[in-house]
Amino acid sequence: MKNKGFVVSLTIVISLLCIYYLSFTFVAQKIQKEATEATTDASGNINFAEKQRYLDSIWNEPVYNLLGLDYTYQDIKETELNLGLDLQGGMHVTLEVSPVDILKGLSGNNQDPDFQSALITAKTNIRGTQNNYVDEFYRVFKASAPDKSLAFIFSNTANRGRISLNSTDEEVLDIIQAEVESAIDRSFNILRTRIDRFGTSQPNIQRLQGTGRIQIELPGVDNPERVRKLLQGVAKLEFWEVHEINEISPTLQAINDLLVKEQKATLNTEDLTASTETVQEDLSLLTEDDNASDTADTTALAEGDSATSNLDSALNSQVSPLFSLIKSQYGLVYDVKDTSTINRILQREDVKSVIPSNVKFLWSVKAIKSEAVGSPELLELHAIRTSRTGKAPLTGEVITDARQDLDQRSRPAVSMQMSAAGAKTWRRLTASNVGRRIAIVLDNYVYSAPNVEGEIPNGNSSISGSFTIEEAKDLANILKAGALPAPTTIVEDVVIGPTLGKVAQEQGIISIVAGLGIVIIFMVFYYAKGGLIANVALFFNIFFIMGILAQLSASLTLPGIAGIVLTIGMSIDANVLIFERIKEELRNGSGLKAAISTGYSKAYSSIIDANVTTFITAMILYILGQGPVKGFAITLMIGIACSFFSAVFITRVIVEAFSKKGDNSKLSFANAFSRNALVGLNIDFLSKRKMAYIFSSTFIAVGIVAIFIKGLTLGVDFKGGRSYVVTFTEAAVPSALKASVAPYFDNQGTEVKTYGANNIMKITTSYLIDDETDAADLKVKNALIEGITASGLTYSTNADLGPDSFTISSSSKVGATIADDIKNSSYESALFALIAIFLYILIRFRKWQFGLGAIVALFHDTLFVLSAFAIVSLFGITYEVDQVFVAAILTIIGYSINDTVVVFDRIRENLGIKTGSEMKKVFNESLNSTISRTLITSITTLIVVLVLFIFGGAALKGFSFALLIGILIGTYSSIFIATPVVIDLNTKKDAKAVKA
Template sequence: MRNKTGILLLTIVVTALCAYYLSFSFVSKRVQRDAEAYATDAKGNVNTNKKFSYLDSVRKEPVFNFLGIKYTYEEIQNSELSLGLDLKGGMHVVLEVSPVEIIKSMAGNSKDPSFLKALQVAQQRQQNSQAKFTTLFAQAYREINPSGRLAAIFSNTANKGRINYNSSNEQVIAAIDTEVNGAIDRSFNILQTRIDKFGVNQPNIQRLKSSDQIQIELPGVTDATRVRKLLQGTANLEFWEVWKPEEFFPYLGQLNSILVKQEAANKLAAGKSGNTAAKSNADALTKAAAQPAIDPLTGKPVTDSATADTTKANTVASAKTDSTKTDSLAANQSSQLTRLFPLLQSGLLQANVRDTAKVNALLRRPDVRAIFPANMKFLWAVKPTPLPAAQVGQAKQEFIELYAIKKGRDNKAPVGGDAISDARQDFDQQGRPEVNMGMNVAGAKKWQRLTAASIGRQVAIVLDNYVYSAPVVQGEIPNGNSSISGNFTVEEAQDLANILKAGKMPAPTRIVEEAIVGPSLGQEAINQGLLSSLAAMAIVVIFMVFYYSKGGFVADLALLFNIFFIVGILAQFNAALTLPGIAGMVLTMGMSVDANVLIFERIREELALGVSIKDAIHKGYDRAFSSIFDSNVTTLLAGIILYFFGSGPVKGFAITLMLGIATSFFTAVYVSRLILEYMTSGKKVNSMTFSTVFSKNLFKNFNFDFIKYRKLAYIGSTAVIVLGFVLMFVQGGPNLGVDFKGGRSYLVNFDQAVPASEVRTALLDEFKGSGTDVKTFGASNRLKVTTSYLAEDESTRADETVQTALQTGLKQYSARNPKILSSSKVGATMADDIQKTAVLAVLLSFAGIFLYVMLRFRKWQYSLGGVVALIHDALMVTAFFAIGRLFGLNYEMDQVFIASILTIIGFSINDTVVIYDRIREHLSNHPKSKIREVINPALNDTLSRTIITSLTVLFVVVILFIFGGETLRGFSYAMLIGVISGTYSTLYIATPILMDTIDDEKPKVTATTITPKLATTGKLRS
């Protein structure tokens, strides 16, 4: 084995890295268990607020010491293997930023008939097109008014410097494009800030490429209505006057006096309780109850339970960290106020980030509110500021500033976001980054009044009640053009310019896709995923040992390494593990042994020829390499296409599949060889076996004429496919899922079984006769309700209307306690995009595989046979979805269905390429042979490998079908049909078509090969 030392070293390094990154997940689970123990009362009930409060308190604390390197809980969370929404529960949302309002605003709400008509036509076309809205708008305007000039509509003061009266239509569209993209970026930044403030653990927000959409995943969220309002609310930009420190500090002095008095009263109460206790326990209890201590923060009596909780919290925290160094309410401070604001003596009203909730509670107290003037309100800065240890006398921490805002008489901001006409990042005369801001006429007048009254004072720039900046006014600004300078970086100046522009132009968002998964459903998915994984692993491990003896043991060790590497690398990249991802990993178990099957079959062939065990191993690995490489590349192509064109859980499946292919190749080709060479070293060489009594002579000298029955196979396949599609037509078309046809879907659980047909009848009236499908989902007491009612309306109001209609229709079953476990929504436009993307993904996979096979085998007939077999498999699976409905197997065609089709394509071409490789080898060894003379020998030579690989994958798919849960049942059913069809098409479709189309009279050309050693001699077996 070449580079043995390098491969061994690489294996050790990868193993160590995987163990290192997986350790973060174990530490994170330990901290979460501690939080749950702290939040659990005597009756075993978990207080969720207390649990999250504990986790927040240790967020910045070291919880893991690895070789002297300390990691905080926040760092641990960022490095652990996270769970997807389908396993953890939560909310998945895809938002689309509407460009219509942006374009209208840029046009100054023009009433030009051609302009309005073009917008209307573009909106209609967008429902059936994946083109950008601005492109559709330009096309529509050109058709409606061929001689029209967009500059006449868009050349106004708001667009000064970008569009003038002489601008061409192309220049105007380019300017609109820039503005729309900027609006999407601003919406993204605003949403990101809102989500950060929402308090969700490990949220995920990303802008989807080549679209106007933003994808958001919020684990653990249950209040969908609140999230919708949070995400779809318009940005509120305001400019406020700020109180000077010397103006509001006297009020803080009054607050401090109140807190000091309460502290003294608490100490006195504690002292009296102690003296009384010395006299009589009964009297002590009575007086302690009569004179409770007052919490200085909330102003409420301290209860026994609260004291107990505090003691418990301190006990748990002290076990984890040195709280005397980090607790911002440490006992050595002089008063409650200085404990909350440790930098107060330096003139800074800044609090530790973890103490903001305590400060808010303090400022909400009625007696505290009475201290401050009616026109004073407090707002936090949007971001904390890390301060060095020298400033706070503690470890480095994050502090956040609290601003005292001066309200007007009507409680409205002096200047609002609608006053902004433009904002951009620029540089001052010294080359330092600054922000230039312009205002419209009305805004400029208000800005002049505000700046005139605020010379030498700060003006706070506030978005959604958070202060983003508070520059000091240097002088009155009469014309609305201002420059904001400070210690900005270029990025910070650009961010501030975007914030200012966020209030300038409306960029409304609408939810075009939504999915909600309840936590109970997520836990159920975890259990199903683990069960199916363990069962599949057990079946594959036992079967490999049963068939290949000690060789099977080697393959099983490689399989364990493979799974360990997959999970470890997913953790290294902080990827989320989803249920389809687990399915991909389970499927990888079956497919990963394929390479070892190829190698072992080659080794068995060499041993049958009398070659020594070491030479047989050497030749087996060398001669199987080309087949393994080609088959993995073709499967990888399907995975790459699935990744780029899939979304959500499907993308998670693609990631796991691609990663599994890479790790399978490494473990099967290199790790297993290291193990084999160790097991055959020295005197152990003769004890190595690759067969059992059962498998030793199985498929030996097998000679079947596959080609003879090819025409019968052509007819049979065509008949089954036609039957399936006729049935589909009779059944009213394909059973499309919500993500392909649009609409809303709900998973409803009942305490007792409910007939699906009865529920459908009860819901038809509430859904106004719209298309409604109700079917049992797994257990008999669980139903999946899918409806097209208000499918075209993607507003929040429509969401609430449909859910209300569902709940009203289910009222007659209230005795059975109906409960919505999860829901999903896909807008009509989004569904159309998903459908087209799915078709494109399948077509691209066909094209990619056609080109690769032609490149590797140098003849287009190889590609044609392979791709026709793949089309056959895809059509066969589709046909059996219709045939299955006759037997109650009513599965939807959705994105997961497309994932199964692409996986089947990868599996099927894998089989075909292995046979092609054997045909190529026979032609290389026997140049004078015709291809029809070597096809049957090649098929028979590889039959053992074909059957064993198909069986291992089939075992795994059956396990998924039985134990994987209803969510994966449609996927498992498609894979079940696909594995059988793929094996059949390799034998009876791909190679026969190769034979029927190739010209045997031409000399045979040997393809290029990856392996450095290819057999040049050998026997032609029949």
């Protein structure tokens, strides 16, 4: 083997990287365990608030040293292998920013009937499509009012200078599109800040490009109602005057004296006197330059000598943390990790009593971090000057526009315009604060506190400072938070309880271990020492998958575990191909070294084709899939790449090392049982093709009839609605439970079925499906609880159930609009996968008959699985058709084409050798020579999928059932559908003989 040294070196490098990244996961788990133990009382109850405080206290502290480098807990959490919500519990929310309200606001709430009608019609028209709302609105508006211009609707005082009555429709559309994008960005920035302050570990928030949606994942959330209020709360933008340090120094001194008094008992008089003098000296340093605490100076100070910004460490035990923790001589600047301590001080009732009514303290939203290595992140605490009424002098509603600009020195700045009423108030406010600061506050966090250089008479202002262009854009978006209404609606809401997540973890681990164990035993049994080598490659494969997931900071989900289990079965395929080829060469009289070399080279093209086609389907699934399906696709793609490297290259290095001396006793690829198994077969498969056609047609026809009779059970993510997993103390009867709850759902579509155990039920309803408000969510949930309690059971809010009680373990809501989008993207996934595979087969085999034969087989497999779902539903066994089902179908497509390509590859090889032979004979010989590989790969994959079906839990029952049917029928179709179709598509002349 050439480049053996490179393969060994690369394996070592990848292994070391995997060990490096996975080590953070083990450290994180260790710290989590320590935090749990430290906050668990004698009764075994965990104080989650205390646990979070414990973890916050070490957030920026070094907790792990590796290769001489210190890593904080934050570094570890950012690098560890994350668990998806389905494995640890938490909340997944998708919010939609309403373009309808944006356009209403931009128009000044214009009541033109054509305009109002177009807003509603456009929203209805784009439902279930990927069409742009603004484009659809314009099309509908012009269809109903062709003589009206957009300028007629949107020209108003708020848009003065941007839109006039002379503006063209194209110009107005550009402004509308920009405003919609700006509103989405604004909402995203606000939500990101709120989530970062929420206190959950590893929050994930991202914009779904091409839509007005924002997706948020919050692991470990135990208060969903609080999250919903937090996410949908109206942004509160305010402008406040700022107290300078010298104005609040008496207040700060009073707070310090109050706190120091608590320490008097442990201090002697001499120490106390020194402490008081030191505090007064440091307080005077803070008030030397009242105007030096703007962003630029604070940043400069953060980079300065830390010795000048801290109090004498010897006296720290004798002064309050309010002063001892200060990191700046120019303002109240603290290390991020100390902010919780300062918050506790300011929240004390005795401290509140000494703070004047016109003072409130607010933190900066953004931490300042010096470029110096090891320097802490700092936050400034601002003293805000409040009024008697508690209302801000100016609020965000008066801002008509804000954009990123450049100041006179060509530095990034923000340009801001106000309405006439706002400009009048702004003039008074700036006139009375020349040389002082005004804080821009959103959701009670200070985004900027610029100095006022002079009175601003006309409402046009420029805010400059040490901004980057991105920071200036963000601030401009924040300033526009009050300019246009852009409410967010929760269109998808999934809550998974921690108990359910823990069960899913256990089921996933059992699936992996059991599947791995069975495959290892089978490979050694069938391929002897060659099987051991394949198992080593399998170990590297799984190790690499986990390590790469950690490197990518990806989340391991339950479907992701299914992907690993599936990879276990499919990764054996490459070794089966190679070993079967080696055995074939050995039977033909080749020596061991020659057989190994020829076996690898002949199997190589089949392995490439099989992996590429499967990778194509996984990639399409990743691009078009959503939520857990993406996790499955990522794992599958990584698994395909890792299995190819480990099965083809790592095994070859080991095989050649064993065969170096040419001693056949050191290496074998079969035992007495498997050496000649399935060898010398001469089955006329193609003569049975008409029987296969009849069988497949009959089964699919029965399935279609079953679909018309009963229909497929669509999951909530395909049809919309709300779904709840309810756990009972005792076993429940689905039919009785449905009869109990259906009246409370106004007898609208309600489904009840067991969910993994007879005391766990999944209840799905379309009640209030078109109402996505929080009030509707609460109404449906209360209706569910009332319906169940009517049968005499008691509702419990925690997992510790008493007798005759129940609890809601998880819930999910999918709005009708997003359900349509998910369904359509699923159809697109399947369609694009089929097209891509057809083109690949066409290019590789250079005959359209092969491509079409493969596609016919894939359509056959898909219809067969759908028919199987419909037929079993007639016997009371229902599996949902949802996103995960689509992932299963695409996996089946990938697996089936994998199998078909191997057969086609052997046919292509034999067509090149046996020119002049009858085509049917060549095809039959190719099928017979590959049957051993086909059956062994199917058996190993079927074993691990069967394990997944048995141990994978209710969440993966439908997925694994689809795979079971798909693997069986995929193997069948590659022999009895795909290959015969190629024969039938050839002309009689071509079918008679193979031309040279």
